[in-house]
């Protein structure tokens with residue numbers, strides 16, 4: 001276990017539906033990071049086909065993830081999340097939408113990327129509304145730190161993208177600063193005001209973004225590319 005992690009282990013009760021998803025769907029759709037055999041996961045084998053791999057870190061309750069996987073059947077879409085009920089909910093949503101190109105990983109994304117993803121292989125990494133850890137003394141728990149960004153960059157294939165979104169202004173600034181300083185990344189939207197990416201229409205609005213909007217905070221998207 002790493003000493004500082006970006007998440008809290010939330011208890012959270014499972015609904016009947018989420019529990020059913022775990023019982024019936026998890027064996028074919030999911031794997032547990034801590035139980036993976038040593039070395040990189042063979043995604044082609046797991047998905048039963050060769051396709052670009054997209055990893056979404058912290059899929060939460062899966063609203064965005066299920067829709068984005070459904071909208072991109074050409075991708076092998078991997079969601080990694082520590083929160084069991086959220087993964088259950090994501091399986092239910094995927095089942096409802098008939099999504100076939102989605103697999104789930106239960107556990108810490110940092111461990112997954114470090115020990116089980118081959119360098120230079122991912123077509124993209126998405127990180128939408130990561131836990132903001134707003135108190136200054138908790139900032140060290142924010143997942144976007146130089147070491148994490150270097151890890152993500154190293155796992156991307158050349159031209160692969162790292163797409164982040166947050167509704168916390170000073171976290172957005174931290175993301176911009178850290179990613180801009182990473183030599184393996186370049187900002188795809190360096191020419192736009194502030195270097196922010198325009199909000200992509202294809203990214204569904206989540207409750208975090210809605211709440212931010214109601215509370216008068218602006219969400220920022222950042223899209224960096226592996227050089």
Ligand SMILES: C[S@@+](CC[C@H](N)C(=O)[O-])C[C@H]1O[C@@H](n2cnc3c(N)ncnc32)[C@H](O)[C@@H]1O
Nearest residue numbers: 006007058059060081082108109128129131206
């Ligand atoms: C604020 S939620 C956002 C969820 C979702 N992306 C959305 O936009 O609705 C952040 C999620 O990231 C997960 N998380 C935080 N650190 C993680 C890590 N190291 N590995 C996997 N998931 C993580 C948390 O459990 C939480 O569900």
